[in-house]
Amino acid sequence: MTNTRSPNNESACHLFACCREAKKAYSMVGLPNLPVMGNNVQDWFFDCLNALHNELIAKFVIICWGIWCSRNECVWQGASFDLSLMLRHSLLFLENWSAANTSPIVNQGPRSVVRWEKPQRGRLKMNTDAAINQTKGITGFGWLLRDHDGHFLGAKNLRGQGIYGPKEAEAIGMREALSWLKDTCLGEVDVETDSQLVFKAISGHDFTSAFGLIICDIKELASQINDVDFCFAKRSANRAAHTVAREAVYESDCGEWFDTPPIFLRDCILDDLMN
Template sequence: MPFCVANCYGSCSKKSEIDTRCSWCLVRNEDATQVLFDCSFARMVWTNVGLQEVDSGGYEGSINDIFRQLVSVCTPDKLALIALICWNLWNRRNRWVWDKVSTSEFGVQSTEVNMLQEWRHSQLEKQKHHATSSKSPRRWQKPDEGWVKINIDAAVFIEFGCTGVGSVIRDWNGGFIRARNQNIEAVYQPREAEAIALKETLSWVKEFGYRKCVFVTDAKALADACKTVQGRTYFHSIVSGCIDLFKHYDEVLVEFVHRSANAVAHSLARAAHSMSGVHEWVVTAPEFISDVLIIDSI
């Protein structure tokens, strides 16, 4: 061992001793099993959530052995609950050790319950998305007679510090009417960008007097939110603004489609980052979307 390292090691070992006891109960040496299962605090949490078999030491061995036993006997829902409790117990331990922030057993439980509810909600949303996606159009389709279809999309360019918005209007014969794109000098979260694209497009289209309009997006969260706005986030406030604009139309629909059925709007949004401000095309489409329009019409 080099002299400087040995000297440093020797001086450190003389001046400080590392306390290996549990940082909360100060009874046993701290390891993963102690933190998650054997500490008095952990036992209180397991008991309060109704998992007395964990609290009573019903599982033994190393931490890996315990998890193997749990996986072999617990239902998926119970395993999800156990995983979240373990995560919150470990997170609480770190907050106490490093920041001296103490969280009660109720705080650990409430955090775990909220996380479990969010996880279950996300699983349901995935199932709904899968069911809806299997039914959603994968190719552009003409609207019913008397209607116009407006495809919209947004693209976020973090490297350029901007967001592109694209919209295209076609009639019930599939004919091109108008297109528009806009470079917004701000970076948004993807679903916020999609909501802003819809709001900008609603404001644009209402000036032309179309009474029956289908607005098409490949953002399912946006299409769903337009049916029932529930939430207080920035995204939901934008959607509320979109719904306020519906009053300018006799009939308006917001539909979800696959990206492949929204290719023209996607191309317009992607092109916006190399432009400035707003660009609009009437009757004659720009060359960079001509091929995509032809493919949609086949």
């Protein structure tokens, strides 16, 4: 894939079928080697559709779309091709489209109330969460770290422009929290989330989707930190992290705090300790 403003420098067959980066993209989402016969890209495209089954057809089509969009950005905007970014955007679009065209399953069962619990002696606990403001088009990410006595050690929040799906937002928040934790050089940490989808994904096998790529980042970061355990907690046990994330959405400034918690968080931490 070339970074040129002349559309004639690259044939459609090379762009989709022969380009090294395109082949790498197909492989990274689990597609088999796609045969290239002749120079007719239309014949190649429909041969690939006939050779693939349902799930892989959707991934194949969306990656072709992503390649085409990236190629246009290279040609007309002078942008550099970023394979990882193209995969994330394309697979996230596919996930959102699939979710919009699938009837959700609503669980009407009661939700048990669970309070925040201190980690075992000698360990730390980091709670992470995300908050989404649909009206402003903003997503907030927040986390805080406490010791085995429940004492506050640190917290941080970030603001991201744009709306993410709930599981992607939760996963991005955890990834950012782990990156921050790695920089502190601390270890022996229980990382707690109220997203069951994120927790199960971390405990399961890698899979090729935008969400799956974020989960891979989480696993990689965790492997670089001494003794990280992941835990699932009910939302009622994760109120402090949600408070930090929500502050990033509704207040003008984000922040980072060590040793002394910010004013907006103090009552929540005290409530966790008392219960």
